[in-house]
Amino acid sequence: VIAGPCSVESEAQFRETALAVKDGGAHMLRGGAFKPRTSPYAFQGLGLHGLQLMKRSAAEVGLPLVTEAMAPDQAASVASFADMLQIGARNMRNEPLLVAAARTGLPVLLKRGMTATVDELLAAAQRVLAAGNPRIVVCERGTRTPEPELRNSVDLVAMLEIKRRSGLPVVVDPSHGTGRTDLVEAVACAAVAAGADGVMVEVHPNPSVALSDGHQSMHLDSFGRFMASVRSVAEAVARWSP
Numbered sequence: 621v622i623a624g625p626c627s628v629e630s631e632a633q634f635r636e637t638a639l640a641v642k643d644g645g646a647h648m649l650r651g652g653a654f655k656p657r658t659s660p661y662a663f664q665g666l667g668l669h670g671l672q673l674m675k676r677s678a679a680e681v682g683l684p685l686v687t688e689a690m691a692p693d694q695a696a697s698v699a700s701f702a703d704m705l706q707i708g709a710r711n712m713r714n715e716p717l718l719v720a721a722a723r724t725g726l727p728v729l730l731k732r733g734m735t736a737t738v739d740e741l742l743a744a745a746q747r748v749l750a751a752g753n754p755r756i757v758v759c760e761r762g763t764r765t766p767e768p769e770l771r772n773s774v775d776l777v778a779m780l781e782i783k784r785r786s787g788l789p790v791v792v793d794p795s796h797g798t799g800r801t802d803l804v805e806a807v808a809c810a811a812v813a814a815g816a817d818g819v820m821v822e823v824h825p826n827p828s829v830a831l832s833d834g835h836q837s838m839h840l841d842s843f844g845r846f847m848a849s850v851r852s853v854a855e856a857v858a859r860w861s862p
């Protein structure tokens with residue numbers, strides 16, 4: 621289970637989240653410092669300063685950190701603060717970035733583009749592999765949906781196809797995959813029951829004032845119950861690892 625805020629907003633916000641998700645039993649921390657945002661007027665992230673804050677809290681709680689690099693010339697510096705490098709959905713097709721991320725030597729968390737087919741996603745994974753880095757985790761984060769009440773639609777069949785065709789570990793992101801906090805736990809459990817190797821969820825101390833994605837972020841108080849549900853499903857299908 622990878623958990624953390626959409627964006628790192630301050631040291632207090634990230635540290636409080638890190639302590640809570642560690643306490644709840646998460647395996648890894650997430651948080652964005654360089655944020656791909658649809659609007660140029662939305663919060664764009666704390667950048668380098670955010671990476672420094674996250675690295676401090678991650679070290680304090682003793683969890684590895686995954687964070688996103690958005691440009692090829694950012695990959696090496698972002699990698700120096702992280703344990704895994706995220707390629708966001710908007711950048712799945714950014715070939716120079718895939719190569720630069722691969723060359724950092726860190727494991728790469730490759731998110732599915734919002735309209736990418738499984739073939740296109742696997743071609744992007746091959747780009748990382750061909751650049752000399754086999755440590756790839758693929759993330760199914762939902763694709764565009766005709767349903768106006770949802771941000772995206774999680775595609776568990778694609779998740780199974782990615783696993784079957786690549787043999788790579790696959791995590792499901794039910795936060796971006798639905799865009800709705802009330803759906804995150806059920807979709808995470810469904811993903812684990814179906815065979816996902818992990819889930820990545822957004823968590824925030826106060827989602828109503830989050831600078832990004834509060835509408836899909838779980839409150840820290842809900843994280844313990846979330847973990848208990850995911851864990852009981854994972855145990856039922858013999859997939860739990862502490």
Ligand code: PEP
Pocket residue numbers: 626652656688707708709710731761796
């Ligand atoms: C994220 O995980 O921070 C993110 C921006 O998600 P996506 O690239 O899937 O939209």
Ligand code: MN
Pocket residue numbers: 626627796822832833
């Ligand atoms: Mn987000």
